[in-house]
Amino acid sequence: EQEVEISKRIEEAENMVQRLINRFGFIAQAHLDLAAKLTEGGERFDRVILDKKIESRERYMKLLPRLCKQVEKSSKRIREQYMHLLSASRVDQKKLKAFQKSVASLQKLYPKFYFKQKVTEEFVHLADEKFLALTALQAELRKHPQNGTRSPADVRSRELESILWLSVEEYTEQYQDLKGWLRKALRAKTEMVEANLRLVISIAKKYTNRGLSFLDLIQEGNMGLMKAVEKFEYKRGYKFSTYATWWIRQAITRSIADQARTIRIPVHMIETINKLMRVQKQLVQEYGREPTPEEVAEEILLPVDRVRAVLKMAQQPISLQAPVGESEETNFGDFIEDKGAENPSDMTAIVLLKEKIKDVLETLTERERQVLEQRFGLVDGYSRTLEEVGRQFRVTRERIRQIEAKALRKMRHPTRIRQLEGFLDAAEA
Structure with a gap:
């Protein structure tokens, strides 16, 4: 069928991408870095490992350090072999074959990591970065052609080759092949989706x-x-x-x-809610009325508290901006009490009390009024000590105490108390 033919094309393209990416030298270190993250807990096992390909997670993690040592040892040897080939004045066929054999042996170790296809896609991003670095170096080398001495760009290019285990030309060619197979895989997947x-x-x-x-x-x-x-x-x-x-x-x-939903409910709870709703509808048909939480709990074999919690969770939220009645001028939120707001009647009473206290204080002398205002914080809410008020009036704290006592005696006079009696009765109530 057509879908099998497309799937085969996807498989072929992905296998070629895998084969080409594994040819690059830096992929060895990429495998080691990802394995280290797995070992240290910095990467999720199920995100990068094909579970169905391994015997068990425990056995995989037990064998992983040994596999990493093999890759590390092999990649180190290959790097040394490649450096010898780079430094040689002419190609030594024997050394070249030994190098190619070592690379082939290393490539056989990579599948044992059982990384998912998405890991290969992440490795492709590394190949993109290396290609961009090579392109920038080549542009720099063209601007500054060699004049008998090795330029810094030439040195960096040689260092990059030692990481790639390929010459600039070889890497460019294989990178272009890699991108070509990636495009083929994408075209085949798009074809499958569109179909x-x-x-x-x-x-x-x-x-x-x-x-x-x-x-x-x-x-x-x-x-x-x-x-x-x-x-x-x-x-x-x-x-x-x-x-x-x-x-x-x-x-x-x-x-x-x-x-x-406006308020998100966990996916695992959706099934419980749906089951409870079905039971509730069934009981409505049987009883001819809305069933109680106890009746639902008995039918669904769940604790009553659990049923109440699920029923509460299943309720749909109402917007505060939802209109009430036929006119759209009033919103639902207008009818909800603001618990954090000050009570208007209390605020009015406080304003009136302040005005009355001010009127009563006006019957005292200027100094007596100021002393009481400072001592009880009637102006700014900050109560000052006898010593602080004394410094302000340049008198002793004892003198301030005497003025305060005299002013309070005047405030207790029946004519003044009568003006504040109503507020005192309201406070006691």
């Missing part, structure tokens, strides 16, 4: 009115389809459409769970 777009649309139609627009459902389904193209193994014998359907449905249902 199955109708499948995405047909599945997306079943999930309308669930909180996401139809176009969003198609977009999420396409993401699942692309994932299916990456994961599909035609050698297993099943049809691609059967395999892709699962990935498309998973992508759509997950996106609905993640994006359809």
Whole structure:
């Protein structure tokens, strides 16, 4: 079938990309760096390792250090061999064959890492960086041609070659081949995706009115389809459409769970909510009324507290800007009490009390009024000590105490107290 033919083209292109990328010298260090991250816990095992290819994670991690030592030892030997070839005035065929044999032996070690295809794609980015560095060096060398002495750019170029294990010309040629096979793989994958777009649309139609627009459902389904193209193994014998359907449905249902609600609910809770809703509808038909949480809990075999929590979670939030009534002038948020705001009646009472206190203080002498204001913080809210007030008036703290006592006696006079009695009664109430 057509899908098998496309899958074979994808497989061929990816195998060629793998073979070409493994030819570059810096890939040995890239394998070692990624293995070190795995060992130190800096990289997730399931992100980079093909689980189905290994016996167990424990055994893999146990054998990984030995494999790394082999790669490190082999790459060191190859680098030395290549440096000898670079420094030789003419090509020694025997040394060249030994070098090629060592490279071939090293390439046989790479598959034992069981890295995923996405790791190969990350290695391709390293190849891109090296190619850009080579291109910049070549441009610099063309600007400053050799005049008998080796320029800094020439030295850097030689250092880069020792990392690549290839000459500039060889690396450029193999890099272009690599990019060509990457383009072939991309074209084949695009062809597979485009051939199955109708499948995405047909599945997306079943999930309308669930909180996401139809176009969003198609977009999420396409993401699942692309994932299916990456994961599909035609050698297993099943049809691609059967395999892709699962990935498309998973992508759509997950996106609905993640994006359809204003307040996100974990994906694993969506199934519990759906099950509870089905049971609740069933009990409504049986009883002719809304079932209690206890009745639902008994039917679904869950604790009552758990059922209450799930029911509360299933409620849809209401926007504070939602209009109330037929007129759109009033919003739902206008009816919600602001617990953090000051009580208007309390604020009014405080303003009136301040005005009354000010009126009563006006009946005292200027110095008595100022002393009470300073001592009780009636102006700025900061209560000052006898000593602080004394320094301000340039008198002793004892004199301030006497003025304060006299002023308070005056404030206790019945004519003045009557003006503040109403506020005192309100405070006691």
